[in-house]
Each structure stands twice: as C-alpha cells, then as structure tokens.
Amino acid sequence: MFSDYEVRSNFSKSVCLALNKPMGKYVALKRISADKYFDEDFRKICDEITLIKDLQHKNIIKIHAVFVKNFDLCVVYPFFCFGSCKEAIKNFFFTGFPEIISALILKDVLFAIDYLHSRGIIHRGIRASHILLNQSRAVLTGFRDATSLIRNGERIKILHALPLNSAKSINWFAPELLEQNLLGYSEKSDIYSLGITTCELANGIAPFADLPTTLMLTEKIRGNQPSLLDCSTFPSEEIIFQAMDSGIGIGEAWAADNTRQVYSKRKFSDPFHKFAEECMARYPDNRPSANQLLTQHSFFKQTRHTNLEEQLRIILEPVDLHKLSLENIAANKNNSDSENDLIQEIASLQLNQDSEWDF
C-alpha cells in the first residue's frame, strides 16, 4: 500500500503532499508515529479515524485509506490546497475573509454540522483551524473531540463531561459547556462555536485570543459577545486620533496599524452581524439550529448566485495559478522563503484535477 505513494513535499513534520501513483492523484498523507503514543492516546487516534469513516458528506473530511507502515500509521486524506482556514487567513487574508467568502465557507460548514447533528453527533471543536479549504469548497475536520449522543442503544439529550483534548479549543467553547453545571450542554454548543468561528473568519483573529482564560469565561457567562470588526463596531481613525489627542492612552503604533484601518473602513452587512449574534446567544435555547440557519437565515441570500470557486478566483486573480508547475514544488520544498509561492503552486496543481475519487 505504502509503495503506491510517492512523497513530494513536506507540509509539516507529519503531513506531506504525496502522489498516489496508480491513480495519478495528489493526496495529503499523514504519518503518525504510533510507537510514540501510549495505549489510551493511540485509542483516541483510532477512534477519530473510525468516526470519520462512519461519515459521508461532501463538507466533511474523507479518509481515502489507512494503513500501517513500519511503526507509522498512515492516513490518506484528500488534498486541500489552501490548508485550513486559519492558514488561509495567515497567508492571504490577514484581516479576515471578505464577507461573501465567509458566507460561502460558513454555509459549507453548516451543511456539515446539520448532517452531524441529524446523526446525533456533536463536533465540539469547530474553529477555523478545523475547516479545510480548496478552490471550490470548505470541509470540516478535527474530529478528535467529536462525540455521539446516541450511545448504549438510546439517545441522550445532554452531555456534561468536558471534551478530553479541550485545552486548545477552549476559547471557542459555549458558556454552558464551560460552566460545567447540571444543565449540561447539547449540540447547540456547536452553534456557539460556529459563532466564534464566524468572528475568526471575518476578523482574521480569533476572539479572546489575548485574554486570560478566566476573563474569557466571565465575559461569556455575562453574555458579552465578540463582534465582527467593521466601521459599525470598530472605532475609525479619526476617533482614535481624537482619543489620542485627548490624552487617552492609545499608542500611535496601535492607531497606525494597517489592519485597524481596514477594520474601521469596511462594512459588513446587517444579516452578517445578526448571524454571528444569533449563533453566540448566551443560552442554547435561543440559538437557531444548523438547519434553521441554513434554510431561514437571510445572511445566506448573497450566496445564492455564486460559489466559492468563483469568489476565490476573483480575489486571487493576480496570482497566475497556472504558470507554476509541479516540478517547481519539488524544487522549492526546502526553501522556506517561498512558502507562500508554494501554496500558490499547490493551488494551481489542484485546479487541474478532480478533488474526488474513490478507492
């Protein structure tokens, strides 16, 4: 099985771009050094694989193959040329995605969430780094903390336990999940996380990123919501400069920061603001379900006559995606300066091939 793949370029220590030789297709090959994990952690890795294998939806990550090679567990995923939304932000959209692209991504993610919830599964780790993006769609990944409400032959309504690997996702968690009280939490906590993710996609930074955990918790429990940063929520330069003149302690560097100018100049639509607010409602009962958001929310009206492929093409037009060839990738793989170029090249790669196939 392993001999079917030829490693072309390493994305990180464990993930590489590989060519599936029999199929002539590119894939993301993740090599997990199984011997580094003790039984319980290894079990978790296996559970995640089993869970993903049990799901079939166009907006949920697929696993093409899993096999053992020496001491490594190799997992073959489809290749997503922009990586995660978090990486896409870092590489292309420093101040967040344009509203239309956010809307298209969120719609895809909501399709996935709606599917999961209808199957009684809670994801518990929705955030930009768990949404992968290629030139035509977004898919949900990061299922390490997902769990099923259907267990032991019955469907339970609420959960109480914190997800096991929760530390990294804590800023995205819903207040009722963090409160850890008798009321527990339900699939609606995913909707809250989607609200935080909405801010992350739109703003380019995740809410609460610089806040101490306790303060984040108090803010959430008080019902304070992060917001989408645009001219309606973010002070304009003039106001900032006035504030500076009046002696309020805002540094010049802060005001001159390029990203802040972007925030104070742009305008997001009212439905977009409303969408984020509704998702982040303090109490789960006040949050709409994934299905309601998809079918009833006016935010998605703008997505009716367009798609991600078209929108991403418009934005990324200046880069000649077709010019760069495969061989350049191989040549560039050790050159860290050309990281961005590499991503562009990879993007070009995938434009020329179908992203779907079955083993």
Add this chain to the structure above:
Amino acid sequence: MPFFGKSQKSPAELVKALKEALKALETLKAGGDKKAEKAQEDVSKNLVSIKNMLYGTSDSEPQTDIVVSQLAQELYNSNLLLLLIQNLNQIDFEGKKDVALVFNNVLRRQIGTRSPTVEYICTKPEILFTLMAGYEHQEIALNCGTMLRECARYEALAKIMLYSDEFFNFFQYVEVSTFDIASDAFSTFKELLTRHKILCAEFLETNYDKVFTHYQRLLNSENYVTRRQSLKLLGELLLDRHNFTVMTKYISNPDNLKLMMNMLREKSRNIQFEAFHVFKVFVANPNKPKPILEILLRNQDKLVDFLTRFHTERSEDEQFNDEKAYLIKQIKELKPIQTDGTSQSSQQQ
C-alpha cells in the same frame, strides 16, 4: 411527504413495508436500475422511521413502551433482523448505520430480567454468523462490528460466537491490511475473549492449543499494530486470575519465554513494555519448569544487565519500577536445580 406523517404508520405497517422493500432490493440487486433505486430509497425511509420510533429525534421523544414492544414482536415474527443483515451491503450508507442503531436498541430491550431479543437470536444463530462474516466485506465491516460488540455483551450470544468455527476467522480479520477494519475486528475479538470471565476462561482452557497456535501468528505479525495489540491482550489474559490454568500452561512452554525475551528487545518501546508484562509472569512463577529455569539461568547476567537499563525513563511509574526491581532480584537469586542433581547422584550411588 408532510401529508403522510411518518410516525403515523403502525409498527406492523412499518415492518411490512420495510420487508417488502428489502425483498424487492434483494431480487433486483443485479439490475441497478430505477426500480432498485426506488427499493433502496424505501428501505432507507422505513429504517429512519423505525429508528426515530426507538430513539426519538432532537425534537421528539421515543415512542411508548407498548409501541416499541409491538415493533420488536413484529421484527421477530417477520425474521427481519436476519434479512436486514443479509442484505446489508445493498442498503445505502446511512441506512447501514440505521440498521445497526435499530439492532442495538432492540437487542437491549428488557422485560424484567429477560432480554427477549437475546433469546430470539439464540434461536437464530445465523444472525451472529452473518454478522461475523461481515468483516470480509469492507463496506459493511464496521457496521457489523458495532452490532457484534453489542451482542458480545450478552453471555449467551458470546458463547455461541466463541464456540463456533467462525470465531477462528477473527485471527485473519484482525490482520487485514485495511487498518480501520482490522482495528475494529480486534476490538470485537478482545471483547469476546475478555467480557465474560468464566466463559472465556473455560473456552481458552478447552481450546488452548488451537487458540495459542493461532495467537502465535498474531504475535509474529508483520503489522506493528497487530503485534502490539495482540501482545497487550495476551498480557491482560494471562494476568487475569480467572485464566490461572491457561497462564500456568502458557508460562511452562520455553518457546513462549523465548518469544517474549525477543520481544523485550524489539525496536518499538511499546512492544518492549508490553513484553515486559508477560515476561514478568515467567520469572515470578514459583514453580518454574526445568526448561524455563535453564533459559533464565543461561541468560542470568545478561538479563540482570538488560533489565537494569530497561526503560529507565519511567521513573514516575512506581509499580513498574517495583516490579522491575523484583524481577532483577529474582533473577539474581536464581540457582540451578539442586534436587535433580543430588537425586541423580544418589541413584548412582
């Protein structure tokens, strides 16, 4: 179909509709035409209705006990459970999962202390054998796995599976190249061998030779994960007090000791560690058979040296360090069997 409220169908009607659709699917399977598609849709739709009846949904409660028991009765009478499992690969992806959900719920049904579905399956063991054979088909293997593990919870059903010839197919299933299927098969295999302590001990005792000849192959597998998992399970089996007889037999065989000593030196640290937990039983045995003792004696110094340097970074694992110290002490104090020598010499005199 909002005008024909799905939940309005009675259990009997649902089961009948599902059975008809399944029969249609069964006869049409070669065709792949529109009729087959329609049959598949009908199967899935009825499965969803039955599932919702049993589990409820996020906005609706499950049906009352009376409806559920009617449904169960219909399922038994129509022989539908077997039919569903036999045709599982014809059912669509979500439908397969629904079959497993319906099966697992009905299986857990209880009337007082009785489990009627378990009793029913005891009279229809082909349900179990069909499920076990499911591991041979990629597209249904994991669905069958979840149902099998539910069945294995019941001693009566576990017994049927353990004592069947089909059980020995698991030794192949746990080693297939598709990792997720192999790993799922291993979970079921482990469940069958460990869940019901007395049943398992009896099974292992009566089938010792056959089981451990097969087991040896797993321990020597080329697949690292198979090797690791089977070694760990071996340790658990031998250290379970219910399996005392089996353990005694296992640790009397010098080949087993050799294998463990080799595994102590494997590249994988996890395998070394698991091998340690089997190896310790050989050393701790107060009545070591002569061949075992001889091997240990021949390697006395090397073993002491090896164990002293073995996994020294686990300083926080107190139990492990105590056990290691105990083993080193035991091995240091090993002495050749004097009685044999003296009795022989006395005979000569």
